[in-house]
Amino acid sequence: MLEALIIILTVTMLGITLAPLLPSNHWLCRVWEFPRVQIAFLTICVLASSLYITSPLLQIVLVMTNALVAIYQLAWIFPYTSLYPKQVPKAQATDSTQSIKILTSNVLMTNHSSEKLVDLISLHQPDVVITLETDDWWQNALVAIHSDYPYRVNRPLDNLYGMHLYSKFVLEDVKVMDLIEEGVPSMHCYLKMKDERRVKCHFLHPAPPSPTENDSAKPRDKELLLIAKEVANNTEPTIVTGDLNDVAWSPTTRAFRRISGLQDPRIGRGMFNTFHANYPVMRWPLDHIFHSQHFALASIQRLPSIDSDHFPLLSELVYLEN
Structure with a gap:
């Protein structure tokens, strides 16, 4: 009985390890890029x-097969x-004139614990807040922070892809676009820091490959690589952040970087x-921040739960003088 169970588990771990290597973008193949930590642990x-x-x-x-799978996943x-x-x-x-503190939060549209997010914003005083999955209800609930964030961009939606941007910094050249899929917006703008330096920012939330969203990872991958190519042609200070619905170690995110x-x-x-907030053994990094070499890191931290399925992510970057 034990022998049969070990053989079945070994074949299963090998199968889900090889699945993302198949020439398919279907979620059944690509979803196994996410739980590499869990697969490595189970394989060991x-x-x-x-x-x-x-x-x-x-x-x-069996030992050799499992060892190779574990090493591959850990790599x-x-x-x-x-x-x-x-x-x-x-x-x-x-230096407060050269730093920028950004809070990214996928609030979960059906979650109405807005006071928890407002309390975190009040405590940490980020310069920029980007909220995802925010609808009209959330837009009204976050009026409470308007006095601290005079520059705002709203795109409330009831399809899990609403997005709101709140900034203490002046926003310039703001564009809200559905880059790949209708109803899946992204925001693009310049932030004018305290020392008047302009920083190009892209705020993203592409749809994930899943049985309830997109059967294929292609739209998500296409949006991420589209932004990557746009950024590659610029030499200005740049920040990309949001819920990318992709893990930090996936081939797509590697290609993006x-x-x-x-x-x-x-x-x-x-x-x-940052996800899933309710299941400690099933977590991976879905909320990201990337930046150009113009910045160093002052701090990065996962904040406490706001009753969403995502934890908020707080990052502070400091501009490096040449």
Whole structure:
């Protein structure tokens, strides 16, 4: 019985490891890019159990298979551990005229605990707040922060893709566009920092590959790579943030960083898993911030729950003088 169970689990772990390598964008294949930590952990447990197999040949096959699967999965997530060199330097000092603090929060449209988000905003005083899945109800609930955020962009929607931008900084050249799919907006603008420096910002929330959203990962991938190519042609200070519905270690996000040339402050620091807030054993980093080499990192932290399925993400970047 134990032997049969170990064989079944080994085949399963191998199958879901190979699935994302298939030439398909269907969610059934691409979804296995997300739980690499969980797959690695389960595979290591199966590997340990394989040591109790009495048949020497079968034991070798099972141990080797599980070892290769575990190593492969760990290789993807290794850059998002403290053992890996940090990609973004730590800011030596925080000059308020050269720093920008951004709070990104997917609120979950059906969640109405707006006071928890308002309290976090009041506590941390970010310069920029970007909310996702916000509809008319949330737009009205967040009137409470208007006095602190005079510059705002609203796109309330009741399809889980509403988006609101609140800023203490002047917003210029604001564009709200449905880049790939109708009803799935993104926001693009310049932020004018306290020292008058302009920073190009892209706020994104593409639809995920899932049985309830898109069967294919193609629209999400297309939007991310479209922004990557646009950023690659610019040399100005740039920030891209939002719920990208993709994990930090996926091939698409890797391609996004490679094409855009943007940096990920989580590399060498941790995963900062923001989803799923209600299931500790099933979490991965879906909310991201990327930036150009003009910035160093003052801080990055996952904030407490606001009763959404996502935790908010708070990041502070500091402009580096040449």
